[in-house]
Amino acid sequence: xxxxxxxxxxxxxxxxxHLVEVLLASGETQIHVTCQSxxxxxxxxxxxxDQIHELDLINFETTANxxxxxxxxxxxxxxxxxxxxSSFNQTRKILxxxxxxxxxxxxxxxxxxxxxxxxxxxxxLEYDTTPTSPHLxxxxxxPLGPVSPYAVSKAIQSLLATSYVKTHRLxxxxxxxxxxxxxxxxxxxxxSDFAAQIVKIERGLQTEIRVGNLLAERxxxxxxxxxxxxxxxxxxxxxxxxxxxxxxxxxxxxxxLNWLKASALAPVVVVPDPLKFRPLDIxxxxxxxxxxxALGWQPTEDIKPTVERILAWWRTQKI
Amino acid sequence: xxxxxxxxxxxxxxxxxHLVEVLLASGETQIHVTCQSxxxxxxxxxxxxDQIHELDLINFETTANxxxxxxxxxxxxxxxxxxxxSSFNQTRKILxxxxxxxxxxxxxxxxxxxxxxxxxxxxxLEYDTTPTSPHLxxxxxxPLGPVSPYAVSKAIQSLLATSYVKTHRLxxxxxxxxxxxxxxxxxxxxxSDFAAQIVKIERGLQTEIRVGNLLAERxxxxxxxxxxxxxxxxxxxxxxxxxxxxxxxxxxxxxxLNWLKASALAPVVVVPDPLKFRPLDIxxxxxxxxxxxALGWQPTEDIKPTVERILAWWRTQKI
Numbered sequence: 001x002x003x004x005x006x007x008x009x010x011x012x013x014x015x016x017x018h019l020v021e022v023l024l025a026s027g028e029t030q031i032h033v034t035c036q037s038x039x040x041x042x043x044x045x046x047x048x049x050d051q052i053h054e055l056d057l058i059n060f061e062t063t064a065n066x067x068x069x070x071x072x073x074x075x076x077x078x079x080x081x082x083x084x085x086s087s088f089n090q091t092r093k094i095l096x097x098x099x100x101x102x103x104x105x106x107x108x109x110x111x112x113x114x115x116x117x118x119x120x121x122x123x124x125l126e127y128d129t130t131p132t133s134p135h136l137x138x139x140x141x142x143p144l145g146p147v148s149p150y151a152v153s154k155a156i157q158s159l160l161a162t163s164y165v166k167t168h169r170l171x172x173x174x175x176x177x178x179x180x181x182x183x184x185x186x187x188x189x190x191x192s193d194f195a196a197q198i199v200k201i202e203r204g205l206q207t208e209i210r211v212g213n214l215l216a217e218r219x220x221x222x223x224x225x226x227x228x229x230x231x232x233x234x235x236x237x238x239x240x241x242x243x244x245x246x247x248x249x250x251x252x253x254x255x256x257l258n259w260l261k262a263s264a265l266a267p268v269v270v271v272p273d274p275l276k277f278r279p280l281d282i283x284x285x286x287x288x289x290x291x292x293x294a295l296g297w298q299p300t301e302d303i304k305p306t307v308e309r310i311l312a313w314w315r316t317q318k319i
Numbered sequence: 320x321x322x323x324x325x326x327x328x329x330x331x332x333x334x335x336x337h338l339v340e341v342l343l344a345s346g347e348t349q350i351h352v353t354c355q356s357x358x359x360x361x362x363x364x365x366x367x368x369d370q371i372h373e374l375d376l377i378n379f380e381t382t383a384n385x386x387x388x389x390x391x392x393x394x395x396x397x398x399x400x401x402x403x404x405s406s407f408n409q410t411r412k413i414l415x416x417x418x419x420x421x422x423x424x425x426x427x428x429x430x431x432x433x434x435x436x437x438x439x440x441x442x443x444l445e446y447d448t449t450p451t452s453p454h455l456x457x458x459x460x461x462p463l464g465p466v467s468p469y470a471v472s473k474a475i476q477s478l479l480a481t482s483y484v485k486t487h488r489l490x491x492x493x494x495x496x497x498x499x500x501x502x503x504x505x506x507x508x509x510x511s512d513f514a515a516q517i518v519k520i521e522r523g524l525q526t527e528i529r530v531g532n533l534l535a536e537r538x539x540x541x542x543x544x545x546x547x548x549x550x551x552x553x554x555x556x557x558x559x560x561x562x563x564x565x566x567x568x569x570x571x572x573x574x575x576l577n578w579l580k581a582s583a584l585a586p587v588v589v590v591p592d593p594l595k596f597r598p599l600d601i602x603x604x605x606x607x608x609x610x611x612x613a614l615g616w617q618p619t620e621d622i623k624p625t626v627e628r629i630l631a632w633w634r635t636q637k638i
Contacts (some may be wrong), residue, residue, distance in 0.1 A: 089424050095479075099418060107407050130485065131570075142462055146478060147485045158473050159465060160414075166449065166466045 005030045007072035009057060009105065010079030012043040014185045015121075015177075019076060019227040020046050026231070028218070033068055034079065038192030042184060058103040067116075069162040074234055075118045080154075091149040098153035099160070106172075108162045109245040117171045118236050120161045124178040124219075124246065125151035129285060133251075139288035140176075140242045164239060165240040173237035175230060180288045181306060182223030183313035191203040191220070191256055191310055198264045199314045212276030214257060217250035217284035225299040229292055236295045246287025247299045259307045324349045328376060328424065329398030331362040333504045334440075334496075337366050338395060338546040345550070346633045351389055353398065361503060368474035376420040383427040386435075393553055396424060399473075410468040417472035425483045425491075436490045436554050439480045443497040443538075443565065444470035448604060454569075458607035459495075459561045471534035477561070484559040492556030494549060497565030497606045499543030500625060500633035510539070510575055510629055517583045518633045529587040531595030533576060536569035541625040544618040548611055555614045564617045565606025568635070578626045 005201055006023060010016050011033025018045050023031050040052040055062045057079055081097045102120075109116050127138050128145025146152040162169045181191045190212075197209045228265045229245045237243060261268045290296070302307070325342060328538060329335050330352025339362050342350050351370045352362055359371040374381045376398055392440045400416045421439075428435050446457050447464025465471040500510040509531075516528045580587045592601045608616070619625070 047623075051591065091426075092422055095418060095422065096415075098361055099414060099475075103411055103414065107410075141462065143460065144478065144482060147482055149482070152478050152482050155478050156418075159474050162464060163468070163471045166464075246430050 002026075002028050002030070003027060003119055004074055005072045006032065006076070007067075008033045008072060008075045008076040008078060011035065011076070012038070012040045012052070013078060013080075014182070015180065015223055016076075017042050017046075017184055017229075018079050018182060018223045019078070019230055022224070022231060024039045028078075032072070034066070034223040035110045036079075040094055057104050058101050060104045060107065063104045064112055066101060066187070068112040071113055072112075073116050074147075075105075075109065075116055076121070076230055076234065077118050078121045079105075094149050095153050095156070096179055102160050106161060106170065106280055110164065110168050110170055110251075112170075114170065116236060117173065117239075118161070119230055119237070120157065120172050121172050122158045122174055122229070122242075123151060123154040124176050124244070124285070124287065126158060128175060129190040135284040135286070137286045137288050138244065140244055140291055141180055162240060168223040171239050173233050173239060174242040175233055175237075176242060176244050177226055177229075178219040178221060178285070180221045180223045180226040181303075181310060182244075183310055185310070187222070189254055190218075192314070194257055195262050195307075195311045195314045196317075198260050198268060198311060199317070199319060201268055202264060202266045202273040202315070204266075208271045209227060210259075210271050210276065211253075211257065212273060214254040215252060215283060217252045217286075218247065219246040219286045220251050220256070220303050221245065221247045221308075222300055222303065225297075229297050229299075232297050233292070241291075243292045243295075244287045244289055245292060245297075246289055247301075247303070248287055248289045248293075249303075250284045251303055256303075256307055259304050260311055263308055263311055321347050321349075322346075323393055324350065324389055324391045325393045326386075326389060326394070327352045327395040327397060330354065330395070330528060331357070331359045331371070332397060332399075332415070333501070334499065334542055334546055334549075335397050336361050336365075336503055337394075337501060337542045338397070338549055341543070341550060343545050352573055353385070353392070355398075365439060370618075376423055377416060379423045379426065380455075382423045383431055384405075386427040386554060387431040390435075392432075392435050394424075394428065394435055395440070395549055395553065396437050397440045398424075398638050405436075407449075411547075413468050414472050414475070416562055417470055418475055421476040425480060425489065429487050429489060431481065433487075433489065436553060436558075437480070438494075438549055438556070439476065439491050440492050440549070441493055441495045441561075442470060442473040442602070443475045443563070443606065444496050445474040445477060453601040456605045456607050457563065459563055459610055460509065481559060490558050492552050492558060493561040494552055495561060495563050496545055496548075497538040497540060497563070497604070499540045499542045499545040499564075500622075500629060502629055504542070504629075509572055510626060511633070513576055513579050513632045514566075514633045515636075515638055516629060517579050517587060518636070518638060519550070520587055521583060521634070523585075524638075527590045528636070529590050529592040529595065530572070530576065531592060533573040534571060534602060536571045538565040538568065538605045539570050539575070539622050539625075540564065540566045541622065542567075543621055548616050551614055551616050560610075560612045562614075563606045563608055564616075565608055566620075567606055567608045568620075568622075569605045570604045570622055575622075578623050579630055582630055611627045
């Protein structure tokens with residue numbers, strides 16, 4: 001039986017809930033999660049209530065007390081504030097929140113569990129994706145150049161985590177996930193948005209699906225592969241190193257829509273929505289995943305069954 | 320007569336005061352400076368009182384009101400919090416302060432003077448200087464990898480400024496100065512520290528000079544050349560681009576000490592102080608300055624007269 005004590009910050013969110021499932025399937029029992037509010041949603045069906053800790057990581061005292069008490073040796077650090085809106089107040093809030101929660105966690109670990117390994121989840125959005133070419137393959141040496149406040153805040157978290165490795169010798173490994181998809185992902189992400197709209201059409205609640213740039217190609221990974229990579233990095237990642245996590249294959253949004261249409265139980269009318277087109281979109285963004293694959297990661301090649309699974313999941317939901 | 324309205328944030332500090340001198344010598348009259356407290360020190364001898372604005376840039380309202388009223392077309396953004404101490408509270412404070420003041424200025428300009436050009440002063444410390452080789456020549460494509468909280472906070476400011484160029488099309492040029500030295504630089508910087516100690520020896524106030532790693536080589540630039548580069552970048556820099564500012568030559572700390580000893584009016588006994596040795600020091604850090612030199616910058620080749628000038632200045636000071 002594993003003697004690992006595992007803490008997952010943001011463990012009741014989309015990726016977090018899949019990570020809990022994977023860790024349970026691996027035989028882990030000491031899995032603790034933090035969530036900012038609520039009772040844990042789906043994860044409350046997986047873990048006992050005393051392993052679900054409601055707290056705001058921004059609060060250093062409560063964060064430090066939890067780390068001190070649990071003495072985790074593995075921390076999957078997934079917690080992030082959803083990026084809502086683009087007003088100055090929202091910009092300021094997401095930057096402050098992500099800076100503060102990162103500082104709070106790093107400092108709590110430094111003071112009370114300095115041997116714990118932290119897997120810090122960043123984002124592919126930290127990279128510079130200014131369109132220099134229509135197709136962009138990004139490896140870990142690609143320069144940083146975040147655009148949105150959310151992306152800037154994730155880059156800030158990376159820089160801060162790396163500085164704690166150098167200054168305080170904390171054992172942090174950095175992951176930069178590209179797009180990942182699966183059941184329980186919220187609206188606002190393209191595959192969930194499409195699937196939810198198709199279910200509404202099937203239920204007669206709407207007649208058409210509104211879409212943005214269908215030519216855009218993104219590197220979509222099944223969330224189950226993604227959290228598998230998290231687990232791999234926790235065990236085999238090198239301290240202070242960054243690992244891109246993505247399938248290494250681009251899929252056009254058009255393809256995903258086609259698969260969903262083919263599985264739909266009602267005719268689907270597609271309507272372009274100019275509001276959903278973003279001027280900065282570049283055609284294709286792909287992860288160079290050589291570094292994580294060299295550690296033994298093998299993501300599923302075919303994303304079509306994942307897309308169909310997502311549609312099936314939305315059919316079980318009230319929307 | 321120039322019709323430029325110039326605002327220098329942090330304009331009463333070390334580099335700021337030299338920049339005011341250079342701009343006055345260039346015939347500029349509409350030079351405004353901000354300072355966080357005090358009456359402007361040396362700069363109060365150069366500018367009328369109504370061009371010295373005491374305010375905390377972190378306060379968005381007062382910052383926005385100043386930008387709205389002055390309508391500057393050139394903003395030299397030098398303001399920075401001195402990095403004092405390394406406790407967690409200091410770490411948190413410098414990160415928060417530098418994030419907040421950057422956001423506040425960028426947002427004030429976006430809202431009230433969106434055509435203004437901003438020269439954002441970063442730091443060579445934003446770069447990764449993890450010792451991979453004893454000699455490190457850094458160009459603008461070198462990866463970021465700040466170590467100290469101060470350095471992380473400067474990298475945060477760069478990322479944020481660049482995101483405002485991409486998202487809001489602000490006209491920001493980014494400077495990354497390497498070490499620069501001159502009169503009016505505070506203690507805590509090696510040349511000032513040495514010169515001040517030698518003046519104390521000359522005055523019979525101490526008998527020896529305590530030193531750290533004399534073999535370390537750094538790229539020292541005369542502050543007058545440095546602020547000349549600021550002025551050049553304001554006029555010729557390309558929006559969104561980063562420019563390294565450094566002489567492109569390394570000088571050993573030993574050399575600087577030798578020049579000062581040779582100019583000293585009393586015998587100087589040198590004593591190594593283990594507390595001043597930093598384990599992460601690498602031998603030599605040099606700016607690749609091709610990019611700014613291509614715009615016409617030519618820093619003075621010989622730094623020895625600068626060092627002698629600094630000693631002469633300390634002799635005029637009460638210490």
